[in-house]
Amino acid sequence: MSFTRRTFLLGAASGASVLVVTACTVDAGPAPTATPTNTPSGSVPAPAGMARSAWSSDSFARGSVSYMAVGSTVEHRDALGQPLLDRVFFAGEATSADHPGTVIGAQLSGNRAATTLADAGSSAERVAVIGAGAAGGEAARVLSLRGYDVVVIEARNRVGGRIHSRTDDSWPLPVELGAWRLSPASDGDILSELARLDISSVALEGATGESIFRSPSAEIEADPVGAPAVATALGWARAQPRDQSLESSLDASGAAAAAAGSDTGEVSGAELLEQYLHRLSTLYGAEASDLSSWFTTDDGAPPILVTGGFTAVITDALDGVETFLSTTVLGVSYNDRSVSLRLGTGESLTVDRVIVTVPLGVLQDEGMEFDPILPFAHRTAIAALGMGTIDTVWLRFEEPFWTTDATAWSLVGTDDDITTWFNLEPLTGEAVLVGIVGGEAARRMEALDDDELVASLRQTLAPFAS
């Protein structure tokens, strides 16, 4: 399947207004500027505030989430989680076979690594945990409870890792630049934790309006094409002798052609499918051409959004644990008796055992040296798994300029890359929009400076202005 850039004008049922649908290229280079065919219905005021992430250029993440690239397997994740000489243990979302790319996966991996370490060691030992994210926080919590002398070493000047809540008086609620969406199906434990810590969250389900394609007066409330086409392709692919990309499976299974030929009224089936793939890229951080057909899934359930400051979960896990911030671990030397850590401060630290939770992107870019080098199985896993990019942009306005109370917008009618938006106004009473973007579009967004991004987003949102 190949995508080309096309622009559609959609009349609302009443014919009163138009909605412009634009397909984005999967293979194209630089982001194109908005086309004149985008017909804004008003002008978007300058936001009173903007906050944005840039995870692919973040030295201590080098991407947002790991994903199953074509040819990778669950065994690669297991291999990455295997300890070395019972001295070096690995955790982090990339080592989670069941819930990769998620906070719950990271926490479970931290729990698993800490439990395995505790079985191998004794509580008189000193243990270092590298990384104060969800995996490191959980590992440190478990080991502390079991009586170990734990020290957490974190390169950033904050805890949380890819959970990053920014609290600032100018924003009415904490801005979440990393993980933010929770699944009612798989994140029950985190939701309980949020409740215990009195951290607010809002469910999209039951909130007013979750529209798939919407402008104030032209809207399609459900996508009858994208999800079924992807499900058909994945079902077909699982019966094939070897893995291939989701893009190939959509083509070879006939699902893309069937989608394109389906009678969907105002929006072509091909456009609906493409928009659905955009949405998938905000979950996996990767394009359909990169995602494995054997391991890609989507529960499709409306998420729960954390609105009260997600980082507090990590702060709570690390309560009472000795934690060094702004301390980068450059190297890990190990033998069957101890582990020595080479720190960016020029110092070294010797401990009995270590749990390494740095992101897959850091390992792929050799941001940490191991001596002796990692075994072949670890290196194979690091090379086989993919590291995707998801970015988010928060916009704060003096007052809402939009008239819709739909809480989730999958935008069509824009040449901009950010097509997935959450409207926090009906959920929190605050005039805040949050855009999420994944894959190549996210990396294009990271290349824009703030002024370019704001200008582009004001164009994107123009159909919502009255």
Ligand SMILES: Cc1cc2nc3c(=O)[nH]c(=O)nc-3n(C[C@H](O)[C@H](O)[C@H](O)COP(=O)(O)OP(=O)(O)OC[C@H]3O[C@@H](n4cnc5c(N)ncnc54)[C@H](O)[C@@H]3O)c2cc1C
């Ligand atoms: C934009 C975005 C949106 C996301 N959305 C969701 C979502 O909605 N729901 C969900 O469940 N998950 C989501 N995720 C994924 C989720 O955030 C991660 O899976 C999870 O937080 C990873 O935790 P971790 O502990 O494995 O890694 P991290 O949180 O990355 O922790 C690793 C820590 O190691 C530190 N570190 C790195 N290198 C070094 C070094 N050399 N020395 C010392 N410390 C080092 C890092 O600074 C970091 O603090 C999202 C991620 C991003 C980026």
